[in-house]
Amino acid sequence: MVASQETLDALEDVGLNMYERKVYAALISRGVSTAGELSEMTGVPRSRSYDVLESLAEKGFAILKPSKPMQYVAVPPEEALENTKELHKKELQEKIDRIERFKESSAVNELQELYDEGVSLVDPADMSGAIKGKYNVHKQMGNMIKDAEREIKIMTTEKGIKDIKDNHMNTLKEAKELGVNVRIVAPKTEENEEIFNELSEYADMRSHAEAEHTPEGRFVIVDDENVSFSLTHDEIHPTQDTMFWSNSGHAASDAIGPLFEMVWKKGEPHE
Secondary structure, eight states: OOOOHHHHHHHHHTTOOHHHHHHHHHHHHHSEEEHHHHHHHHOOOHHHHHHHHHHHHHTTSEEEEOOSSOEEEEOOHHHHHHHHHHHHHHHHHHHHHHHHHHHTSHHHHHHHHHHHHHHTTSOGGGSEEEEESHHHHHHHHHHHHHHOSSEEEEEOOHHHHHHHHHHHHHHHHHHHHTTOEEEEEEOOOTTTHHHHHHHTTTSEEEEOOOOTTOOOOOEEEETTTEEEEESSOTTSOGGGOEEEEEOOHIIIIIIIHHHHHHHHHHSEEOO
16 A cells, blocks of 8 residues: 555655655555665665665654664554654754743843944834734734833724734733733624623723724834834735834824824724
């Protein structure tokens, strides 16, 4: 029995390259095999098959069996997946530990000084740019919320209010605990009323007025100095979601700010 192309493609998602996928599929079909036999079965060059099998063993998909000639034993699929999951967890934790150690080193202070020196030479309005991809968009929003010292203003959509809850609930809680004034305005429906209830613990909530010309969109203003607003609609694919961010006080307080205040004034307080 030969593994289907669909199954081979799925193995790529768990971290096996093309040669590893072929060799592992062939190995589990035999249970035990030599590098030479697997090379003949898969078309993987014999000179590469040893490296491939060694890599599979390191990832937990194969076991070396000392013999002459050297043989390899297939690890059952479910066990192999658990092995590679634990390996990835270990590798990730090691990377996190390195990052934490670096954060506590003097190198970070040096880099921060270089950044501050460079930023001081730049017009704040020039500190701006487009951010693409839903993950990156919410990462930037999260950073803005964390940096807030006085006030956060958020206007969003029916779908956007759920995204705020899913991605920024804890950060908004921390902001409120630090004394930051948080205001959020969004459309309220029967489906998202519970979300309004949850967010109301950390923010003053208002629903859009049901008026013909009520603006729609998503934006965040922090301390009237930092602003980000969406350039795409809710139905866009997450990878195409795009936000424009600017460290411009003029844009935050004079351009986008009045729009928020207008919608907020017309909005209905959440009770």
